[in-house]
Amino acid sequence: MRVGDRIVALDGNKVTDPAEVSRLVASRRAGESISVSLARGGRPVTAAVTLARRPSGDDILRMDLVGAFAPAWTNVTPLSGAPASLDKLRGQVVLVDFWATWCGPCRMLAPKLSALKDRYGAQGLNVVGITTDPAEKAAVFAERNQMRYGVVVDKEGDTSRAYGISSLPTMLLIDKRGVVREVMVGFDPGGDARLESLIKSLLAEPASQAAAAGR
Numbered sequence: 577m578r579v580g581d582r583i584v585a586l587d588g589n590k591v592t593d594p595a596e597v598s599r600l601v602a603s604r605r606a607g608e609s610i611s612v613s614l615a616r617g618g619r620p621v622t623a624a625v626t627l628a629r630r631p632s633g634d635d636i637l638r639m640d641l642v643g644a645f646a647p648a649w650t651n652v653t654p655l656s657g658a659p660a661s662l663d664k665l666r667g668q669v670v671l672v673d674f675w676a677t678w679c680g681p682c683r684m685l686a687p688k689l690s691a692l693k694d695r696y697g698a699q700g701l702n703v704v705g706i707t708t709d710p711a712e713k714a715a716v717f718a719e720r721n722q723m724r725y726g727v728v729v730d731k732e733g734d735t736s737r738a739y740g741i742s743s744l745p746t747m748l749l750i751d752k753r754g755v756v757r758e759v760m761v762g763f764d765p766g767g768d769a770r771l772e773s774l775i776k777s778l779l780a781e782p783a784s785q786a787a788a789a790g791r
Contacts, residue, residue, distance in 0.1 A: 577614065578616065581615070581621070583614055584615050585613035586601070586610055588613075604627055606629045607626065607627065609624050611623075611624055612624075612625050633742060634759075634762075637741075637742075637746075637759055637761065640740060641740070641756045642756050642757065643755065643756065643757075645754050645755055646672075646739075646748065646750050648662060649706075649728065649735045650734045651730070651734040651735070652706070652729060652730050652735055653729040655711060655718070655728070656726075658727055658728050659704060659726055662754060665702050665704075666753070666754055667752050668701065668752060669700055669749070669750070669752060669778045670704065670749075671747060671748075672704050672705075672747065673685065673689055673703070673706070673747045674747070675705050675707050675744055676707055676709055676744050677709050677713055677717040681744070681762065683721060684765075685745050686705075686721045686722070686723050687721070687722060688768065689703050689723070690722055690723060690724040692771075692775065693724055696775055700779055701779060702725075702726070703725035704725065705718070705723060705728070707728075707729060708729075708730050708731060708733050710731065715727070743761050743762060745761075745762065746760070746762075747759070749771075749778065751781065752783045757778060758774055
């Protein structure tokens, strides 16, 4: 389908609103094929579509973000020298971690992120933790858990909503051009090697290659 296409019928059944489309599709099973009649620029177009299972929320988040430029941070307060905006980090590989002080897996992840910053910071990796917790509470937590990377407070949740964050921790790996290259939801103790490999790969990319990957 293309932007501007309008669905007019499914398997010969005329449809006039999105609810009818949802109802007819929901009556079929994943793997089945359905005939879709479209109006495209005044011309009728018919296509056969094979239905797939509805993606999980995490998969939808990846579909929305990976390959696109990371949304700008809005209404945030940086703590102790952290960057105030994503634009200031262009040219660096950025690992953004959405976290909270009450999140047990976030507490386990913090020392791993500090270690990555220590290991690859000089090569161009920047790690930033974004939280909706109050600034004072976040600062105390960061000190107690030896978070040796920047912390940004998203008190009103504007930036978290812009990224579609619904689970914590959620990490995004952003390349030198500002393009999201990977999204990792939750804490996976077995995922350390893969994350480090991705970071090394992005650090080795020239900015021009990063731009091509984001198209």
